[in-house]
Amino acid sequence: xxxxxxxxxxxxxxxxxxxxxxxxxxxxxxxxxxxxxxxxxxxxxxxxxxxxxxxxxxxxxxxxxxxxxxxxxxxxxxxxxxxxxxxxxxxxxxxxxxxxxxxxxxxxxxxxxxxxxxxxxxxxxxxxxxxxxxxxxxxxxxxxxxxxxxxxxxxxxxxxxxxxxxxxxxxxxxxxxxxxxxxxxxxxxxxxxxxxxxxxxxxxxxxxxxxxxxxxxxxxxxxxxxxxxxxxxxxxxxxxxxxxxxxxxxxxxxx
Amino acid sequence: xxxxxxxxxxxxxxxxxxxxxxxxxxxxxxxxxxxxxxxxxxxxxxxxxxxxxxxxxxxxxxxxxxxxxxxxxxxxxxxxxxxxxxxxxxxxxxxxxxxxxxxxxxxxxxxxxxxxxxxxxxxxxxxxxxxxxxxxxxxxxxxxxxxxxxxxxxxxxxxxxxxxxxxxxxxxxxxxxxxxxxxxxxxxxxxxxxxxxxxxxxxxxxxxxxxxxxxxxxxxxxxxxxxxxxxxxxxxxxxxxxxxxxxxxxxxxxxxxxxxxxxxxxxxxxxxxxxxxxxxxxxxxxxxxxxxxxxxxxxxxxxxxxxxxxxxxxxxxxxxxxxxxxxxxxxxxxxxxxxxxxxxxxxxxxxxxxxxxxxxxxxxxxxxxxxxxxxxxxxxxxx
Numbered sequence: 128x129x130x131x132x133x134x135x136x137x138x139x140x141x142x143x144x145x146x147x148x149x150x151x152x153x154x155x156x157x158x159x160x161x162x163x164x165x166x167x168x169x170x171x172x173x174x175x176x177x178x179x180x181x182x183x184x185x186x187x188x189x190x191x192x193x194x195x196x197x198x199x200x201x202x203x204x205x206x207x208x209x210x211x212x213x214x215x216x217x218x219x220x221x222x223x224x225x226x227x228x229x230x231x232x233x234x235x236x237x238x239x240x241x242x243x244x245x246x247x248x249x250x251x252x253x254x255x256x257x258x259x260x261x262x263x264x265x266x267x268x269x270x271x272x273x274x275x276x277x278x279x280x281x282x283x284x285x286x287x288x289x290x291x292x293x294x295x296x297x298x299x300x301x302x303x304x305x306x307x308x309x310x311x312x313x314x315x316x317x318x319x320x321x322x323x324x325x326x327x328x329x330x331x332x333x334x335x336x337x338x339x340x341x342x343x344x345x346x347x348x349x350x351x352x353x354x355x356x357x358x359x360x361x362x363x364x365x366x367x368x369x370x371x372x373x374x375x376x377x378x379x380x381x382x
Numbered sequence: 383x384x385x386x387x388x389x390x391x392x393x394x395x396x397x398x399x400x401x402x403x404x405x406x407x408x409x410x411x412x413x414x415x416x417x418x419x420x421x422x423x424x425x426x427x428x429x430x431x432x433x434x435x436x437x438x439x440x441x442x443x444x445x446x447x448x449x450x451x452x453x454x455x456x457x458x459x460x461x462x463x464x465x466x467x468x469x470x471x472x473x474x475x476x477x478x479x480x481x482x483x484x485x486x487x488x489x490x491x492x493x494x495x496x497x498x499x500x501x502x503x504x505x506x507x508x509x510x511x512x513x514x515x516x517x518x519x520x521x522x523x524x525x526x527x528x529x530x531x532x533x534x535x536x537x538x539x540x541x542x543x544x545x546x547x548x549x550x551x552x553x554x555x556x557x558x559x560x561x562x563x564x565x566x567x568x569x570x571x572x573x574x575x576x577x578x579x580x581x582x583x584x585x586x587x588x589x590x591x592x593x594x595x596x597x598x599x600x601x602x603x604x605x606x607x608x609x610x611x612x613x614x615x616x617x618x619x620x621x622x623x624x625x626x627x628x629x630x631x632x633x634x635x636x637x638x639x640x641x642x643x644x645x646x647x648x649x650x651x652x653x654x655x656x657x658x659x660x661x662x663x664x665x666x667x668x669x670x671x672x673x674x675x676x677x678x679x680x681x682x683x684x685x686x687x688x689x690x691x692x693x694x695x696x697x698x699x700x701x702x703x704x705x706x707x708x709x710x711x712x713x714x715x716x717x718x719x720x721x722x723x724x725x726x727x728x729x730x731x732x733x734x735x736x737x738x739x740x741x742x743x744x745x746x747x748x749x750x751x752x753x754x755x756x757x758x759x760x761x762x763x764x765x
Contacts, residue, residue, distance in 0.1 A: 294734055296729060304725075312728050342727060
């Protein structure tokens with residue numbers, strides 16, 4: 128398994144797109160921090176990068192990569208290897224190299240300009256987005272045989288998490304505005320890793336004071352040890368469950 | 383030489399100066415009923431043992447200087463003060479230190495008194511068991527200058543006080559308000575700093591209040607304001623700085639206020655102006671780095687915004703006269719949405735919230751059409 132991970136990683140690190148992605152992140156991050164003297168603003172701008180741009184690249188790139196290496200996968204399946212190990216190695220290779228790109232592109236500037244708890248939460252959130260959306264990409268690509276459809280499903284999934292889900296939440300908020308919604312809101316946040324990460328970062332920036340009662344409930348929950356633990360577990364689940372499903376699917380798949 | 387301050391006060395004739403030498407004097411209810419001057423040498427301590435009022439002044443032209451008042455009495459039904467000025471004129475309280483006082487300086491029916499250069503610190507924990515630093519009630523022409531107040535309920539409290547001037551004070555980390563005005567007309571406050579108080583500064587039910595060059599900073603919390611203006615009218619708010627407050631200015635039922643040359647920076651909301659405000663003029667202010675510039679709770683806008691600098695302005699200036707050619711609408715749709723439904727702050731800074739804000743900017747549908755700055759400035763003003 129380790130050899131396959133190594134091979135996938137080496138292949139990816141030489142990949143022009145991954146290199147370009149790293150460089151782009153690096154340029155954006157340094158740019159954001161140097162435009163404004165106030166590094167909090169830099170963190171806010173980078174938050175949008177980590178929560179919108181990173182998932183998009185992770186999911187699309189991973190989907191395309193899996194389709195493009197279909198022949199390589201078929202070749203390896205013919206070898207005396209467990210399918211589970213093979214599929215997990217591909218996931219690890221993808222996730223590791225994209226995480227490395229993110230760590231260099233965003234982690235390094237954050238370390239230089241804003242090495243605080245906020246910065247740390249930002250980087251960890253970005254890493255989780257990479258892991259989660261790579262996993263979802265694998266699930267999407269194993270589910271659909273056609274490459275174009277697979278990429279379409281990926282983009283739609285990304286769209287659902289970043290936009291459609293929030294739109295539905297907003298609709299619910301207004302439909303049920305007569306009811307106390309704070310606790311259900313916490314549950315709804317857990318169902319979307321992007322929302323969850325965003326709120327974790329915003330609470331670190333002490334934005335909770337602006338959120339009134341909702342903010343008080345949120346910071347009470349997410350600020351506490353239990354809340355931190357729960358959100359970490361939820362994010363981990365988000366990273367693991369799609370991969371697990373995709374493994375199941377891949378084991379049964381007729382290549 | 384007297385061993386007790388009380389005896390010295392009794393023995394003194396009108397116009398005498400009593401020098402108090404260093405030491406701790408555990409005396410209670412020292413009453414001054416004639417014009418004398420109390421002067422501390424090397425900061426002597428008058429100790430109220432947490433039971434008594436320490437000094438009561440009931441005469442005109444009394445001076446109290448350089449004394450440390452410590453542990454005044456506390457009570458839940460009486461207003462016990464370290465120093466009380468009652469029905470007197472021209473009293474001067476200068477350069478004293480107040481430690482762990484309940485009410486620090488309490489003036490009732492006083493006229494033309496000077497409270498200057500005092501340092502007040504206490505250990506207030508909640509609003510019920512604590513009292514105000516400088517408390518003025520039914521007084522006139524007071525001059526409160528250069529005091530530092532911390533750890534009280536309200537730093538400075540004014541009720542039915544007229545024609546007074548509050549200047550150069552520093553009020554921080556008080557449990558409730560840094561400064562609190564009730565029913566006090568024609569007062570001016572200048573160059574004060576209010577920082578990190580429980581709920582900022584409140585000016586209520588007053589008229590003709592002028593506020594110049596004050597700093598309101600770090601009043602951060604779910605019910606905290608830089609300044610809360612409630613039912614006040616005919617004031618001028620000029621040259622102030624509002625920084626890092628969850629709400630910079632909260633206006634409710636306020637009318638005919640002139641707000642100009644203020645700086646609003648890094649606030650959650652720079653201004654919340656409720657629909658029951660009218661005829662206010664907001665002009666030549668700088669709005670920079672605020673999460674929301676202006677929020678309101680209705681369609682009706684009877685105040686005027688003009689020639690302010692807004693860092694979120696995206697318009698252009700073709701004729702290069704420094705004034706943007708298209709109006710700026712400081713109320714973002716998202717600010718309106720959160721005003722109606724506070725829970726929706728959950729989606730704050732999400733992709734969808736910025737998307738609908740952009741859409742609303744192009745075609746305003748929900749934000750009040752009248753709330754706009756027709757002549758927004760292209761460059762920030764320098765004060």
